[in-house]
Amino acid sequence: MADHTVPGGASDESPSEVPDKELRFSRFDPVDQRLQIINDDKNFSPIVSEYMKKHWHLANSGFNYNIVAVFGSQSTGKSTLLNRLFGTNFDVMNEASGRQQTTKGIWVSKSDESNTLVLDVEGTDGGERFEDQDFERKSALFSLAISEVVIVNMYENNVGLYNGANLGLLKTVLDVNLQLFQQAGNPKTCLHFVIRDFTNQTPLERLQATVTTYLEKIWSTLNKPAGKEDCSLYDFFVLNFSGLPHKIFAREAFESAVAKLRTRFSDPTALDYVFLPVLHKRVPADGFSSFAHDIWERISASKELDLPTQTQLLAEHRCEEIAKEIFDEEFLVESIAALKRGVEVGRVVEEFGEVVNNVVDECIMKFDENGSRYNSIVYKRKRAEFYKRMATYLLPVYNAQLTNITKTRIAAFSASLSAGLAADVDAGVPINFAKHTTAVRREAENSFLAGAASSRLSQVADDEWSAAGQYGQLVEEIERISAELRSGAVDKMLKAVEGLAVGNMNDNVLGRMNSGASVGMWVSILESFKEALDFEELQIQKRGQGFEASAEELELWKSTLRWQTWTSLLETLKKETADDAILARLKGIFDNKFRYDEQGIPRLWNLDDPIDSYFASATEDAEKALSIFAKLDVPLKLIGDNIIDDQRFDPACVTIIPANRLQNIRERFKRDAQTLFVEAKRSMVVTTAKIPPWFIALTLVLGWNEFMMVLFNPVYFALLAIFLGIGYLSWQMGMVGPAYQVAKVTVREVTNQAIEKLENNGVEVPEFMRSSQASERKRKSTVVKRVESVNENIEMTKID
Numbered sequence: 116m117a118d119h120t121v122p123g124g125a126s127d128e129s130p131s132e133v134p135d136k137e138l139r140f141s142r143f144d145p146v147d148q149r150l151q152i153i154n155d156d157k158n159f160s161p162i163v164s165e166y167m168k169k170h171w172h173l174a175n176s177g178f179n180y181n182i183v184a185v186f187g188s189q190s191t192g193k194s195t196l197l198n199r200l201f202g203t204n205f206d207v208m209n210e211a212s213g214r215q216q217t218t219k220g221i222w223v224s225k226s227d228e229s230n231t232l233v234l235d236v237e238g239t240d241g242g243e244r245f246e247d248q249d250f251e252r253k254s255a256l257f258s259l260a261i262s263e264v265v266i267v268n269m270y271e272n273n274v275g276l277y278n279g280a281n282l283g284l285l286k287t288v289l290d291v292n293l294q295l296f297q298q299a300g301n302p303k304t305c306l307h308f309v310i311r312d313f314t315n316q317t318p319l320e321r322l323q324a325t326v327t328t329y330l331e332k333i334w335s336t337l338n339k340p341a342g343k344e345d346c347s348l349y350d351f352f353v354l355n356f357s358g359l360p361h362k363i364f365a366r367e368a369f370e371s372a373v374a375k376l377r378t379r380f381s382d383p384t385a386l387d388y389v390f391l392p393v394l395h396k397r398v399p400a401d402g403f404s405s406f407a408h409d410i411w412e413r414i415s416a417s418k419e420l421d422l423p424t425q426t427q428l429l430a431e432h433r434c435e436e437i438a439k440e441i442f443d444e445e446f447l448v449e450s451i452a453a454l455k456r457g458v459e460v461g462r463v464v465e466e467f468g469e470v471v472n473n474v475v476d477e478c479i480m481k482f483d484e485n486g487s488r489y490n491s492i493v494y495k496r497k498r499a500e501f502y503k504r505m506a507t508y509l510l511p512v513y514n515a516q517l518t519n520i521t522k523t524r525i526a527a528f529s530a531s532l533s534a535g536l537a538a539d540v541d542a543g544v545p546i547n548f549a550k551h552t553t554a555v556r557r558e559a560e561n562s563f564l565a566g567a568a569s570s571r572l573s574q575v576a577d578d579e580w581s582a583a584g585q586y587g588q589l590v591e592e593i594e595r596i597s598a599e600l601r602s603g604a605v606d607k608m609l610k611a612v613e614g615l616a617v618g619n620m621n622d623n624v625l626g627r628m629n630s631g632a633s634v635g636m637w638v639s640i641l642e643s644f645k646e647a648l649d650f651e652e653l654q655i656q657k658r659g660q661g662f663e664a665s666a667e668e669l670e671l672w673k674s675t676l677r678w679q680t681w682t683s684l685l686e687t688l689k690k691e692t693a694d695d696a697i698l699a700r701l702k703g704i705f706d707n708k709f710r711y712d713e714q715g716i717p718r719l720w721n722l723d724d725p726i727d728s729y730f731a732s733a734t735e736d737a738e739k740a741l742s743i744f745a746k747l748d749v750p751l752k753l754i755g756d757n758i759i760d761d762q763r764f765d766p767a768c769v770t771i772i773p774a775n776r777l778q779n780i781r782e783r784f785k786r787d788a789q790t791l792f793v794e795a796k797r798s799m800v801v802t803t804a805k806i807p808p809w810f811i812a813l814t815l816v817l818g819w820n821e822f823m824m825v826l827f828n829p830v831y832f833a834l835l836a837i838f839l840g841i842g843y844l845s846w847q848m849g850m851v852g853p854a855y856q857v858a859k860v861t862v863r864e865v866t867n868q869a870i871e872k873l874e875n876n877g878v879e880v881p882e883f884m885r886s887s888q889a890s891e892r893k894r895k896s897t898v899v900k901r902v903e904s905v906n907e908n909i910e911m912t913k914i915d
């Protein structure tokens with residue numbers, strides 16, 4: 116059997132994760148599965164939980180394990196008994212080396228047949244030394260605190276002797292038990308007296324009675340703590356008795372008795388099975404290490420050992436550990452990491468609620484699996500705390516999910532509202548902003564709340580996972596977007612109304628101005644302006660309902676449109692009275708009177724027409740019109756109080772054409788009018804000097820006679836023959852071309868001279884009769900005449 120003491124001979128199987136300095140505290144033997152839980156220096160081993168998991172395989176046994184300890188004088192065969200009963204391999208005294216103490220501290224091993232942990236406790240020696248009594252009491256207290264059964268090992272021949280060793284042993288057991296603060300109803304401890312070298316000369320019942328009487332006597336002499344004065348020995352203990360014959364002298368009987376006793380410890384179906392449920396300390400196997408360690412620490416420090424409190428502390432400690440283990444588990448980390456990846460890219464994870472609830476439910480299930488075995492009050496509290504910690508752990512991911520829901524809902528709200536408004540515009544109906552906003556806002560808010568609710572942990576408190584912050588942001592953003600889109604929609608609506616109103620007004624104003632200036636023109640134009648305002652007011656009143664506009668807002672819109680319409684009117688008037696426009700308009704008025712008759716037919720001036728009188732009258736009409744166009748000459752009242760009371764209204768705006776421009780326009784008009792006048796005069800001369808048709812006919816007739824005269828006159832005929840001969844010779848000699856050119860020039864010059872003479876005499880010559888040079892000459896002559904005419908006008912203007 117290996118017995119490893121670190122340093123020096125550590126086993127290959129020693130747990131590598133345990134630091135050497137910790138191993139040094141205890142001796143252990145992984146092969147024999149035994150461990151010195153309290154070492155020679157009375158320190159608690161740091162590797163008990165390691166043993167529970169790796170060597171004893173009890174960590175997951177829950178309550179399905181038992182603990183038995185042996186207590187008794189030194190070298191009385193305790194280790195031998197345990198090895199026989201539980202198949203353990205505790206050190207026993209080597210008889211060859213003499214009787215000397217073998218077991219130091221407290222050793223633990225596991226039964227080879229059952230989930231039973233067996234404690235081999237250093238034997239008592241009944242000595243008077245303080246340090247001996249101190250460890251005796253502490254080890255007894257430790258054994259009673261953690262074990263269901265304490266085997267009290269006694270030789271038969273010592274029963275009834277009441278010697279110092281037995282007295283001390285039993286008194287210690289009963290006395291320290293009172294320090295456990297056990298309450299009625301708490302698990303009892305079984306004191307199983309094993310009478311060694313039992314001969315049966317005194318029946319076991321007698322021995323049992325003797326020991327019981329002795330125990331009761333000791334119990335009665337003990338000082339009980341307050342509140343426990345009337346407690347009975349049996350409130351805390353169950354007493355069992357077994358007899359074992361001499362190991363050497365009655366070997367067979369010994370073996371038989373050991374076998375029977377072994378059954379009592381290993382077979383739960385045995386009638387006299389010792390591990391009764393009432394004895395179980397209700398410390399789950401995974402908490403045994405912590406529990407035993409805490410108990411020993413308090414005992415070592417001589418602190419009060421309140422077992423119920425200790426179980427609560429254990430529950431606290433273990434529940435914390437269990438929670439931590441779950442938090443470190445891979446499935447949790449990976450599940451949350453997957454969720455995080457989803458939300459971190461800005462996606463709304465649809466299955467968010469399902470995933471977090473499944474993850475948390477699984478964690479709670481794992482917590483329940485181990486934690487529910489501990490003190491129920493502590494466990495429930497710790498369970499709630501664990502749930503809360505899970506919720507806190509998941510909260511940032513939930514908040515990220517809420518942020519994504521908020522963003523998605525805001526985007527959807529903006530898109531839906533814009534689409535709704537655009538649909539109204541496309542359909543040509545008044546924008547019903549209020550209807551669209553109400554519908555899409557409700558949709559956005561409900562979707563957010565539904566998304567937030569479906570992403571929640573089912574049992575988390577409202578204030579722990581609150582969506583109020585993000586909801587507030589959503590509402591704020593919705594209001595901002597609504598206000599922005601409303602403002603845009605209102606602008607569009609106002610522009611549309613203004614466009615219609617101003618368009619109509621301008622048509623009317625143009626029509627009125629084109630039909631001539633009169634005193635009633637301005638009144639009529641202002642009536643059109645008023646009609647536009649009335650139209651706008653009606654439209655604002657009607658379309659404002661779609662925006663749920665307040666009375667103040669409606670008034671503001673009306674006032675804005677009123678002013679814009681007024682400025683539009685002024686702009687139109689300015690445009691229509693710009694220099695070229697007003698000159699065209701004046702010329703129209705002038706022409707109506709001067710160039711056209713009452714039926715609108717162009718005049719053909721005759722010498723006897725009163726052209727000067729027409730000119731004066733037409734000029735006067737145009738002058739009058741110019742004066743009317745130049746100023747909006749109506750009482751200001753007609754413009755309307757709303758306009759003239761506006762701070763921006765400038766009374767000077769009624770002057771449509773300022774004085775300096777007016778003078779310029781007047782001069783330009785006069786020049787144009789006088790040009791027309793001169794042209795009219797000239798047209799009168801041309802009309803009267805036109806060549807009569809009979810004159811052309813006469814010329815043709817006279818020309819025919821002379822031709823006949825040449826034919827019948829010998830002289831003229833001879834000359835003709837000579838000319839023809841010369842022509843023939845020229846043709847033969849190739850002189851036709853040059854001769855033709857000379858003749859052509861000659862004829863053209865003669866013709867031009869003749870035409871010039873005729874035109875100077877006022878005869879209009881048909882165009883086909885002209886040569887190109889003649890046409891050019893005429894064009895030049897006309898230009899010269901025009902220049903002369905302009906000069907003449909300038910001279911007239913100067914005179915005027």
Ligand SMILES: Nc1nc2c(ncn2[C@@H]2O[C@H](COP(=O)(O)OP(=O)(O)OP(=O)(O)O)[C@@H](O)[C@H]2O)c(=O)[nH]1
Nearest residue numbers: 189190191192193194195207208216217218238362
């Ligand atoms: N008379 C008698 N001796 C026994 C019996 N069983 C064991 N022994 C002897 O008692 C001696 C001590 O045995 P252990 O098992 O080491 O005793 P122990 O009480 O564990 O000793 P410590 O651990 O040193 O306190 C050995 O020599 C055993 O052979 C028994 O039933 N009767």
